[in-house]
Amino acid sequence: MAKSSDPVFPKPRLVSTTQDLADSLARLRHERFLTIDTEFMRERTYWPELCLVQIGGEQDVLLIDALADGLDLTPLAELMADDAVLKVFHAARQDLEIFLYLFDALPTPVFDTQVAAMVAGYGDQVGYDSLVGSLTGHSIDKSHRFTDWSARPLTPAQLTYAAGDVTWLRLVYERLVKKLEQEKRLEWVSAELADPATFRADPEKQWERLRARTNNRRMLGILRAVAAFREREAQRVNVPRQRLLKDESLLEIAATVPATVDDLTRVRGVTRGLAEGRTGLGLLEAVKTAQALPDSELPRLPKGRSKDAPRPSPALMALLKVLLTTCCEDHDVAPKLVASMDDLEALALDPTVPNPVLSGWRKRIFGDSALALRNGEIALAVKKGRVTLTPSESPSSQS
Structure with a gap:
């Protein structure tokens, strides 16, 4: 039974025809912001299979059945490209990747409540259910998190669960924005996910993630070639790259340099069928x-x-x-959002090289202090059980 204090949300409506989709989205184009989520399957495919799109408006909650026969998602693409309507997601990366794959463009403009929560002091990568609990005092049902969204028909329980991912998100967004405006931090929630290259795997760069332990450039050249081929082949046959061929097999191919099908079958993880087929011949080429x-x-x-x-x-x-942890404690912001390990290493090696921590709000809350520490102008001290910054008694020049 609902409590008297529970918010009243619009009743969700399943949309499965192109005309209904166009009409429904037209009514939402006047909204100041919309909350959006997706349900998809990807365990057996390279490309995500979109199953459901949830959109929450002030008076409407639409559940778009992306698998409905004959459904044309063009009206959804037009909404995603509408600069006048803010699209609010939580942990937007996978959702944005799906829309980029479907429509060849990222939604714009976008607000990610997970990033906003990190700015607002709710920790690194806070989960949606935790954030709803923290900001509203309510718990939400996550029992269908791993359900099969490709099965039809969708059950009433699935639809209720899916609607909750965008109805509560409206409250989360409004309360986060209010908090960030009060703290003058709204500008910190920058559009860090706006580059399509972030979501498109470059086949020619896949070898870099394999962590080869060699300086042999010929071996690296072979690794680059076979990793790029695997990426394109996985895209072509639409299977996960690791299911097509594991990373360890690519590293062994680069080390052993197989020239024939028989050579290739000696690589761990390469079957005779794969070696003799299109994939194997492509690897050898x-x-x-x-x-x-x-x-x-x-x-x-x-x-x-x-x-x-x-x-x-x-x-x-x-x-x-x-220092990073100390500054982030003082400003109540997640360290992961301020600086990565690569950022810190670059700063330690050469502070004159362009670095995200040396510009914008990151510079104000951490970068300036990091330069001062590196220059010997400040020191770290412990006062009342907390690490604090203190002026150095003997400032030194930068080494």
């Missing part, structure tokens, strides 16, 4: 092409990954990590 590359076209390990690359002082890194 990629190896052959990489073998023929001139030395000048071979890759090097990314900067910082080479055994010969300069390493920051472990002691300086430790100090910067403590």
Whole structure:
């Protein structure tokens, strides 16, 4: 039974025809903001299979059946591109990736309540249910989180669950914005997910994530070639890259340089069927092409990954990590949003190199202090059980 204090949300409505979709979304185009979520399946495919789109307005909650026969999602694409309507997501990355894949453009403008929650002091990557509880005092049902959204018909319980992902989000958004405006932090919630390249895997760069432990540029060239081929092949047949061929197999191919089908079958994880088929022949051709590359076209390990690359002082890194935690405690913001480990390493090695922590609000709450610490102008101290910043008694010049 609902409590008298429970908010009253609009009754969700399932949309499964193009005309209904166009009419329903037309009514929402006047809204100041809409809350949006998606349900999809991806366990067995490379590309996400969109099953349901939830949209919450002030008076409407639409559940769009993306798998309905004959449904044309063009009206949804037009809404996603409408600059006059703010689209509010929680943990938007996967949702944005889906819309980019479907419509070849990212929704705009976008507000991510997970990023906003990190700015507002709710910790790193706070979950939606936790955030709803913190901001509204209510708990929400997450029992259908791992349900099969591709099965039809959808049950009433599934539809109720799906609606809750956008109805409560309206309250979360409004209360987060109010808090951030009071604290003058709304500008901190920047559009960090606005670059389509963030969501599109570049086949030619996939080798970098495999963490090869070698400086042998020929081997790296082969690894780059076979990793790029696997990425394109996984996209073509629409299967997850690791299901097509595991990373370990690619590393072994780069190390052993197979030239024949028989050679390829000796690689762990490569079956005779795969080696003799289109995928295997493509891998062998990629190896052959990489073998023929001139030395000048071979890759090097990314900067910082080479055994010969300069390493920051472990002691300086430790100090910067403590400083980051201290500054973020003082400002009640999640450290992960302020600086990554790569940012800290770059700052430790060379503070003159462009760095996200040395611009905008990050510079104000951490970057300036980090430079001062590095220059010996401030020191870390402990007062009443907390780490604090204190002027250095003997400032030194930057080393």
